[in-house]
Amino acid sequence: MATITKQVKSHGGDVYFLSHESTSTNTTMVFTLFVPSSPLDGPNMPVLYYLSGLTCTNMNFIEKANAIAAAAQHGVVLICPDTSPRGEGVPDAPEDMPCKWDFGQGAGFYVDATEPTYAANYQMYSYITKELPLVVASTLDAVQVGNRVDMGRASIFGHSMGGHGALMIALKNPGMYKSASAFAPICNPSSGSCPWGDKCFGLYLGSLEAGKAYDATVLAQAYNGAPIDVLVDQGTADNFLPTQLETDKFNQAANTNAKINATVRMQEGYDHSYYFISTFAAEHVAFHSERLQ
Amino acid sequence: MATITKQVKSHGGDVYFLSHESTSTNTTMVFTLFVPSSPLDGPNMPVLYYLSGLTCTNMNFIEKANAIAAAAQHGVVLICPDTSPRGEGVPDAPEDMPCKWDFGQGAGFYVDATEPTYAANYQMYSYITKELPLVVASTLDAVQVGNRVDMGRASIFGHSMGGHGALMIALKNPGMYKSASAFAPICNPSSGSCPWGDKCFGLYLGSLEAGKAYDATVLAQAYNGAPIDVLVDQGTADNFLPTQLETDKFNQAANTNAKINATVRMQEGYDHSYYFISTFAAEHVAFHSERLQ
Numbered sequence: 001m002a003t004i005t006k007q008v009k010s011h012g013g014d015v016y017f018l019s020h021e022s023t024s025t026n027t028t029m030v031f032t033l034f035v036p037s038s039p040l041d042g043p044n045m046p047v048l049y050y051l052s053g054l055t056c057t058n059m060n061f062i063e064k065a066n067a068i069a070a071a072a073q074h075g076v077v078l079i080c081p082d083t084s085p086r087g088e089g090v091p092d093a094p095e096d097m098p099c100k101w102d103f104g105q106g107a108g109f110y111v112d113a114t115e116p117t118y119a120a121n122y123q124m125y126s127y128i129t130k131e132l133p134l135v136v137a138s139t140l141d142a143v144q145v146g147n148r149v150d151m152g153r154a155s156i157f158g159h160s161m162g163g164h165g166a167l168m169i170a171l172k173n174p175g176m177y178k179s180a181s182a183f184a185p186i187c188n189p190s191s192g193s194c195p196w197g198d199k200c201f202g203l204y205l206g207s208l209e210a211g212k213a214y215d216a217t218v219l220a221q222a223y224n225g226a227p228i229d230v231l232v233d234q235g236t237a238d239n240f241l242p243t244q245l246e247t248d249k250f251n252q253a254a255n256t257n258a259k260i261n262a263t264v265r266m267q268e269g270y271d272h273s274y275y276f277i278s279t280f281a282a283e284h285v286a287f288h289s290e291r292l293q
Numbered sequence: 294m295a296t297i298t299k300q301v302k303s304h305g306g307d308v309y310f311l312s313h314e315s316t317s318t319n320t321t322m323v324f325t326l327f328v329p330s331s332p333l334d335g336p337n338m339p340v341l342y343y344l345s346g347l348t349c350t351n352m353n354f355i356e357k358a359n360a361i362a363a364a365a366q367h368g369v370v371l372i373c374p375d376t377s378p379r380g381e382g383v384p385d386a387p388e389d390m391p392c393k394w395d396f397g398q399g400a401g402f403y404v405d406a407t408e409p410t411y412a413a414n415y416q417m418y419s420y421i422t423k424e425l426p427l428v429v430a431s432t433l434d435a436v437q438v439g440n441r442v443d444m445g446r447a448s449i450f451g452h453s454m455g456g457h458g459a460l461m462i463a464l465k466n467p468g469m470y471k472s473a474s475a476f477a478p479i480c481n482p483s484s485g486s487c488p489w490g491d492k493c494f495g496l497y498l499g500s501l502e503a504g505k506a507y508d509a510t511v512l513a514q515a516y517n518g519a520p521i522d523v524l525v526d527q528g529t530a531d532n533f534l535p536t537q538l539e540t541d542k543f544n545q546a547a548n549t550n551a552k553i554n555a556t557v558r559m560q561e562g563y564d565h566s567y568y569f570i571s572t573f574a575a576e577h578v579a580f581h582s583e584r585l586q
Contacts, residue, residue, distance in 0.1 A: 010568035066359045068571065275303035
């Protein structure tokens with residue numbers, strides 16, 4: 001289980017700040033939980049994973065997204081992991097990389113790195129899909145709320161790099177998540193026309209070709225699992241829309257696959273920030289809650 | 294008018310980040326506005342000032358309080374000033390002060406300093422009550438929403454030092470604000486049993502005695518203006534409650550004055566943070582909105 005570094009009451013429930021030694025990343029990982037209060041006995045509360053974007057941490061969504069209110073209202077546990085392994089011994093962006101904020105620490109891209117420099121620590125796909133659920137479950141047991149939570153009813157959402165992570169992880173694991181949604185996701189990072197994807201897939205996986213196994217649009221084309229509902233919100237004033245996000249490509253792939261029921265909404269005048277996310281977060285929590293109950 | 298340094302869409306409205314040369318503080322001051330969209334013509338939107346606490350800025354409330362959603366829903370303009378003058382030439386805490394975060398920059402206490410060291414810049418009372426409303430009005434005119442806002446319908450709220458500021462400013466200016474509210478306010482800083490008050494009134498005003506003119510509890514005892522509704526929320530797990538806040542003293546003073554209709558709510562288990570504020574901010578916005586319509 002994880003160690004509670006802080007616990008704060010909010011919206012009638014509890015926010016837990018947690019830390020644990022990860023066997024996936026070989027580092028100390030932190031994450032944040034919001035556990036609503038519940039008047040009911042029994043495992044009535046589902047869980048909702050939120051994956052943050054480049055440069056973000058386990059804190060941005062909890063602090064800025066206006067999501068705790070919605071999670072409290074719907075009785076949904078929020079699970080907010082960090083965006084990468086971190087620490088002094090963890091390799092970061094190469095010294096000679098001109099722009100460093102979008103690679104390495106804070107930018108794990110939710111893949112399992114295979115390149116030798118990064119493979120020992122950057123195992124964020126395994127961390128999110130395999131280790132984190134077990135750590136969360138044991139932590140909830142330890143704080144004596146495990147009996148109110150049903151870890152088997154899970155959905156996933158995220159923002160930008162984490163929006164891609166949420167779509168990709170849901171489509172790679174049919175049935176594991178009831179629904180997936182994203183705010184301003186990177187949609188097709190192995191396209192060759194997404195500089196963030198070029199950089200991250202190249203350095204973590206060795207090639208864009210290897211990145212196809214982790215690409216939400218590629219996965220949406222081939223998806224043949226249980227039917228899944230997907231919601232995407234994308235601001236039209238988002239600076240990254242013209243150069244990185246390729247929303248149309250995911251929209252087309254998802255909407256030509258009968259197994260995916262995708263709604264992609266272009267939101268007039270919104271940018272890439274938490275001012276945008278906070279506007280629509282309550283709707284996303286409600287979207288997942290409906291599918292989780 | 295102020296210069297717009299950034300404008301972001303949120304919850305259907307606009308967040309403006311502003312900067313201007315203040316004649317009160319002789320510094321560049323920053324503030325943040327949220328202007329809801331409004332389907333109606335005419336000056337239908339009232340304004341609501343929010344005063345932040347020690348170490349905070351014009352950003353904490355806008356980013357973390359979950360208040361934009363409520364302001365958008367109720368059609369209320371939010372005005373969030375900074376907590377003090379700032380900058381290289383602005384005197385800060387004395388060099389030999391052992392603890393510096395609760396005095397000087399970020400800690401203007403919303404008074405007009407009279408002591409020579411601080412008097413040239415620390416004129417936050419005049420700034421909030423006289424200069425800021427004019428700057429906001431001219432700014433709203435400049436961005437062509439002035440005709441939708443009624444600056445004459447105003448209320449005020451705040452947190453901790455700013456909660457005190459809100460109560461104090463409302464009680465010192467009968468009729469100027471329709472209502473006042475506070476999250477975890479410092480209540481009686483001239484009591485002699487509030488270390489923050491000892492420090493700030495001593496150094497800005499020269500004595501605790503001089504601080505009585507700016508003390509919300511003292512003002513509540515003597516208040517003889519138009520009847521005013523006041524709401525206070527105070528967490529029972531707030532670390533500062535036993536040593537600084539003196540909630541009971543304000544409660545008693547306000548509730549023995551027939552001109553003040555004060556509701557003081559002790560909120561079980563909540564601390565002093567924005568996790569507490571965000572829980573109740575929507576109720577405070579609704580409280581003011583009712584009195585402003």
